[in-house]
Amino acid sequence: MSAVTSERLDLSDVQGLVVRGYGKLPCAAYVLVHAPEPDGLRQLARWVAERVTSGAESPTDRALNVAVTSEGVRALTGWDELPDGFSEPFRTGMDTEYRNRILGDTGSNGPSGWLWGRADAEPVHLVLMLYARDASTLATFLEEVSGQAHAGGVRVHRVLATDELSDREAFGFRDGVSQPTIAGVTDGPNPPEALMPGEFVLGYRNEYGQRSERPLLGRSQDPDRMLARDRSGAPDLGRNGSYLVFRQLRQDVEGFWGWVDEAAGGDAAASQHLAARIVGRWPSGAPLVLAPGADDPSVADANDFGYHHTDALGLRCPVGAHVRRANPRDSLPPSPGTESSLRGVRTHRMIRRGRTYSDGDEQGLYFVALGANLARQFEFVQHGWLNGNAFVTLDDVDDPLVGARAHGPSSFTVPEQPVRRRYRDLPQFIQVRGGAYFFLPGLRALNFLAARPRGGTD
Numbered sequence: 196m197s198a199v200t201s202e203r204l205d206l207s208d209v210q211g212l213v214v215r216g217y218g219k220l221p222c223a224a225y226v227l228v229h230a231p232e233p234d235g236l237r238q239l240a241r242w243v244a245e246r247v248t249s250g251a252e253s254p255t256d257r258a259l260n261v262a263v264t265s266e267g268v269r270a271l272t273g274w275d276e277l278p279d280g281f282s283e284p285f286r287t288g289m290d291t292e293y294r295n296r297i298l299g300d301t302g303s304n305g306p307s308g309w310l311w312g313r314a315d316a317e318p319v320h321l322v323l324m325l326y327a328r329d330a331s332t333l334a335t336f337l338e339e340v341s342g343q344a345h346a347g348g349v350r351v352h353r354v355l356a357t358d359e360l361s362d363r364e365a366f367g368f369r370d371g372v373s374q375p376t377i378a379g380v381t382d383g384p385n386p387p388e389a390l391m392p393g394e395f396v397l398g399y400r401n402e403y404g405q406r407s408e409r410p411l412l413g414r415s416q417d418p419d420r421m422l423a424r425d426r427s428g429a430p431d432l433g434r435n436g437s438y439l440v441f442r443q444l445r446q447d448v449e450g451f452w453g454w455v456d457e458a459a460g461g462d463a464a465a466s467q468h469l470a471a472r473i474v475g476r477w478p479s480g481a482p483l484v485l486a487p488g489a490d491d492p493s494v495a496d497a498n499d500f501g502y503h504h505t506d507a508l509g510l511r512c513p514v515g516a517h518v519r520r521a522n523p524r525d526s527l528p529p530s531p532g533t534e535s536s537l538r539g540v541r542t543h544r545m546i547r548r549g550r551t552y553s554d555g556d557e558q559g560l561y562f563v564a565l566g567a568n569l570a571r572q573f574e575f576v577q578h579g580w581l582n583g584n585a586f587v588t589l590d591d592v593d594d595p596l597v598g599a600r601a602h603g604p605s606s607f608t609v610p611e612q613p614v615r616r617r618y619r620d621l622p623q624f625i626q627v628r629g630g631a632y633f634f635l636p637g638l639r640a641l642n643f644l645a646a647r648p649r650g651g652t653d
């Protein structure tokens with residue numbers, strides 16, 4: 196499928212987070228709320244709907260986006276059952292026995308160590324995502340939001356405050372360099388690497404040329420025609436929405452650098468090189484494929500590269516490096532280096548919008564990823580490529596940076612000539628501290644959900 200022929204996204208109905216990371220708004224907080232009474236939740240949702248930031252805006256003062264869990268959709272609508280078109284991972288949630296297993300949320304990553312999002316705890320209904328140009332604007336914004344929540348009897352379950360935005364994650368590496376390009380966001384022809392909008396936004400064609408699965412309602416459920424209609428005339432609750440993965444990931448910064456320094460024999464340059472090989476990019480962001488021996492800030496933004504033709508054996512960037520696993524680009528079997536390999540990878544991309552946090556002695560990443568298909572994008576990458584036991588030519592190892600170590604300590608192989616080097620007993624550097632799946636509705640859908648109880652899902 197060629198993205199050149201893609202439809203234009205209706206940015207005025209899409210929440211802003213889909214198309215921008217709000218880089219001009221460096222202060223942010225995520226407010227998780229729970230409402231004992233649905234009326235209060237609807238009241239808060241209506242207040243949010245009047246202020247929500249769309250993709251057509253380019254805010255410089257503050258921005259507000261909102262996403263809802265499946266419990267939140269149930270509470271808002273009064274539906275016992277969600278419409279089938281909502282995807283299975285969203286409907287059943289992140290904390291199930293099956294998902295714990297495939298996502299690696301077992302042992303020290305397991306829900307018993309989560310601060311929020313556990314299936315047996317008070318459910319989170321909404322996450323309000325607040326962005327502001329400075330700390331005092333954020334503080335005022337937070338007060339306003341909390342006041343509004345309390346007025347309707349809604350409990351603020353947790354406020355997840357982020358660090359002021361920097362381009363580095365907690366281990367010291369530049370993050371957010373590689374993002375998928377979405378077709379149909381701007382006028383004019385799309386670049387060849389652009390992905391069909393339906394990969395990220397519901398109601399548009401995806402890389403398979405199909406409109407992504409989404410919740411469609413019976414006509415009687417939307418008598419006021421608040422929602423867009425699909426081609427068959429069904430009210431389209433999914434249109435211009437997306438799914439949002441939220442994971443609180445604690446990073447053991449001391450443990451990471453301690454292990455790296457020791458493994459590198461205490462030599463500072465060797466430590467930097469080993470850490471960069473684990474990530475697949477240098478601290479500046481420069482990809483190892485283009486800068487194999489030393490950091491090179493002149494290629495810090497580079498994204499136009501592959502692995503197979505330049506580095507099939509991983510002599511520059513190890514095959515097991517985090518970025519190479521998370522996006523193998525042209526090196527995916529069974530036909531690496533071919534068009535079909537590139538095509539295969541295109542269906543497993545995600546938009547990353549995470550921000551770092553420091554909370555007492557804990558620091559880490561609020562990992563936020565958007566996509567139209569939770570199973571084929573986030574879950575596939577997490578399960579098959581990062582935590583998978585067999586990735587390309589690697590057996591019995593998981594991602595050296597973020598792997599769950601679900602099968603005990605892992606190893607990391609650095610291909611070198613004449614002999615490769617294998618580092619054994621990699622400890623776990625990342626611990627899951629909470630998480631949930633959300634639906635990020637389009638603006639019309641948000642107004643619909645906030646309006647009033649909806650009766651059955653006929």
Ligand code: HEM
Binds near residue numbers: 365372519
């Ligand atoms: C605390 C945990 C994590 C840290 C510290 C981390 C760090 C990084 C860094 C430094 C980069 C390189 C910069 C860039 O390309 O933007 C990167 C890229 C990436 N990460 Fe992570 N990451 C984490 C968790 C995850 C998870 C859980 C996933 C997916 C399930 C993921 C998926 C990706 C993807 C898709 C890329 C871009 C690869 C590319 O397109 O070349 N990361 N990460």
